[in-house]
Amino acid sequence: MKKNLLLATLAVAMLTSTASADALKNSLSNIMNTDDSVPVVDISRINLDGKAKPAPQVRQNRPGSTVIATANGHKILKKDADAYLTERTKGKITSYDYIPPKQQQRLLQDLIMPVLAADAANKELSENEKQMVMTRTWMRKKAAVVKIKEEEVRFVYDGIKKQALDNNNTKPIPSFEAIKERLMAQMLEKKIVSELMKDVKIEVLD
Numbered sequence: 001m002k003k004n005l006l007l008a009t010l011a012v013a014m015l016t017s018t019a020s021a022d023a024l025k026n027s028l029s030n031i032m033n034t035d036d037s038v039p040v041v042d043i044s045r046i047n048l049d050g051k052a053k054p055a056p057q058v059r060q061n062r063p064g065s066t067v068i069a070t071a072n073g074h075k076i077l078k079k080d081a082d083a084y085l086t087e088r089t090k091g092k093i094t095s096y097d098y099i100p101p102k103q104q105q106r107l108l109q110d111l112i113m114p115v116l117a118a119d120a121a122n123k124e125l126s127e128n129e130k131q132m133v134m135t136r137t138w139m140r141k142k143a144a145v146v147k148i149k150e151e152e153v154r155f156v157y158d159g160i161k162k163q164a165l166d167n168n169n170t171k172p173i174p175s176f177e178a179i180k181e182r183l184m185a186q187m188l189e190k191k192i193v194s195e196l197m198k199d200v201k202i203e204v205l206d
Contacts, residue, residue: 061095068096071112072119081107142192153184 062068064079081096085107093099096107125133157176164173 061097069108069112071108072116074112074115076108076111081111084111139189139192143188146188146192146195148184148187148191150180153180153187156183156187 062078064077064082066078067075068078068081069076078096082094085096085099086094096104099107121130121133154176157179161173164171
């Protein structure tokens with residue numbers, strides 16, 4: 001009886017030892033088969049000196065109405081910086097918040113320069129000089145939308161050339177290509193002035 005009990009006890013012990021060995025084997029296999037690219041503990045922010053690295057800051061894209069800087073009392077809005085940046089990078093970068101601080105500083109200087117120049121001009125230019133600047137600016141803006149066709153310029157050139165021949169002008173007549181740009185500029189200015197004066201009534205006062 002005692003002998004049978006001893007054999008049974010040894011059998012149970014062997015089975016238990018085998019089960020434990022199998023469980024350990026499976027556990028080691030799982031560890032060995034674990035993808036090394038996915039660490040169990042994130043050690044990327046641990047320094048060798050025992051201090052944790054600061055967590056990287058996530059840049060937020062602020063609303064366009066945000067005032068990002070001031071210069072001499074003038075406010076610069078983020079939407080203006082975004083628009084300028086989008087134009088300069090041809091749409092590759094559209095948010096001021098996503099560029100490095102040094103580039104932000106340069107961008108702000110580009111934005112504020114015309115405003116500061118306007119302030120200086122307003123203080124230093126006379127009224128006549130301001131009027132001249134405004135007139136030239138308006139003329140350039142108008143010239144960008146008013147078009148003169150090359151056929152129109154050719155027609156005017158042919159008329160000038162015919163008149164010179166009819167008057168027996170002995171001076172050499174320049175080629176069309178040589179004076180085309182100058183003729184076009186004159187015609188453009190004349191057309192703009194004509195449109196401007198179209199509905200204007202001038203009353204001469206005694």
